[in-house]
Amino acid sequence: DVKVTQSSRYLVKRTGEKVFLECVQDMDHENMFWYRQDPGLGLRLIYFSYDVKMKEKGDIPEGYSVSREKKERFSLILESASTNQTSMYLCASSRLTYRGSQETQYFGPGTRLLVL
Amino acid sequence: AQTVTQSQPEMSVQEAETVTLSCTYDTSESDYYLFWYKQPPSRQMILVIRQEAYKQQNATENRFSVNFQKAAKSFSLKISDSQLGDAAMYFCAYDLGNEKLTFGTGTRLTIIP
Numbered sequence: 001d002v003k004v005t006q007s008s009r010y011l012v013k014r015t016g017e018k019v020f021l022e023c024v025q026d027m028d029h030e031n032m033f034w035y036r037q038d039p040g041l042g043l044r045l046i047y048f049s050y051d052v053k054m055k056e057k058g059d060i061p062e063g064y065s066v067s068r069e070k071k072e073r074f075s076l077i078l079e080s081a082s083t084n085q086t087s088m089y090l091c092a093s094s095r096l097t098y099r100g101s102q103e104t105q106y107f108g109p110g111t112r113l114l115v116l
Numbered sequence: 117a118q119t120v121t122q123s124q125p126e127m128s129v130q131e132a133e134t135v136t137l138s139c140t141y142d143t144s145e146s147d148y149y150l151f152w153y154k155q156p157p158s159r160q161m162i163l164v165i166r167q168e169a170y171k172q173q174n175a176t177e178n179r180f181s182v183n184f185q186k187a188a189k190s191f192s193l194k195i196s197d198s199q200l201g202d203a204a205m206y207f208c209a210y211d212l213g214n215e216k217l218t219f220g221t222g223t224r225l226t227i228i229p
Contacts, residue, residue, distance in 0.1 A: 004160075031215055040125075042207060042221040050215065058216070090161065097215050105217060107153075107161035 003027070004108035006091055012114045019078040021111050023091030030096035032074035033105065034058075034066060037088040049074055050096060081115045088112050120208055122220035129198045130228050136183075137193045137223050139208030148212045150184065152193045155205040155222075164206070167191065195225075203227045 007022035023032065031050050035043040035058075045058030047066040055066050063085060067075040074093075078085055089111045095103040120141045129135035141150070152164040167175045167184050174182050179196045191210075195202055208220040 033216075035219075040221055042120075042122075043209075043217075043219040045216055045218075048216055092161075094215070097213075103215075104163050104166070109160050 004091055004093055004106050006089075006108040006111050008111050009109060010112050010114075012116065013078075013081050014116055015082060017078075017081050017115075019081045019113070019115075021076040021078075021089055021091075021113070023074045023076070023093075023108055024072055025074075025091075025093040025106070026072065027093065027106070028071065029093035029106075030071070031094045031103075031105075032068065033092040033094075034064075034074065034076045035090045035092065036060070037090055037110070043090065046076065081113075083115050086113060086115045120210060120218055120220035122206075122208055122223050124223045125221070126224045126226070128226040128228055129195075131198055131200060133198055134194060134196045135198055135225065137195075137206050137208075137225065139191045139193070139220055141189050141191065141208070141210050141220075143189070143210065143212060145212050148210050150182075150191045151209045151211070151217070152180070152182070152191075153207045153209060153219075154202075155207065156201075156203070161207070165193065198227050200227050200229065 004025045034046040037043045044060050048056045049068045065077045091108040092105040094105045148169045150167045154164045155161045165177045165180050181194045183192045205222045207222045209217040
């Protein structure tokens with residue numbers, strides 16, 4: 001079974017703090033993703049990585065950065081946390097797709113972040 | 117903008133009955149993939165069912181089936197013989213072949229015993 005783990009289930013931080021959210025997958029997947037989930041808005045893609053040290057902006061990258069130094073680990077960084085970044089953050093991974101195919105994304109349990 | 121719309125924020129169904137969750141989407145692409153994901157309370161999101169747009173036959177997975185209407189850009193999920201374990205948020209999503217998913221806003225399904 002694919003396992004995607006996230007470093008924390010719940011996190012409380014203060015405005016202005018630098019926040020690191022870690023995600024690890026154990027299935028040698030090339031692709032990794034960070035989403036945020038908000039009521040009434042569904043899931044929105046923040047950043048995406050298809051290889052080590054590679055990253056691509058998603059729909060809402062402002063205020064976030066990412067790091068992928070190892071294939072199995074994808075970190076989301078809030079450089080200076082703000083209250084509007086209070087949300088549920090979901091990590092996902094999938095195999096690299098080839099033309100004509102599509103691979104399922106596997107999700108972690110999520111990190112509920114509260115910024116005070 | 118490419119969008120996915122789930123017009124039912126909440127639905128409920130009696131146990132053992134059938135329920136249909138609606139999803140419409142907007143894209144100018146002809147090749148894409150459609151998904152329904154399930155997020156149970158305090159548990160991980162999992163894939164329920166997927167459909168390739170080039171396939172006319174509707175996908176089926178046990179009690180879950182879809183009604184895919186490509187011309188109408190509609191992709192509804194039917195759950196037959198609803199069970200208590202089906203209670204969850206359900207998200208419709210598509211992938212235009214660029215390995216990224218675009219999600220709808222979700223439908224919260226309640227199962228009434």
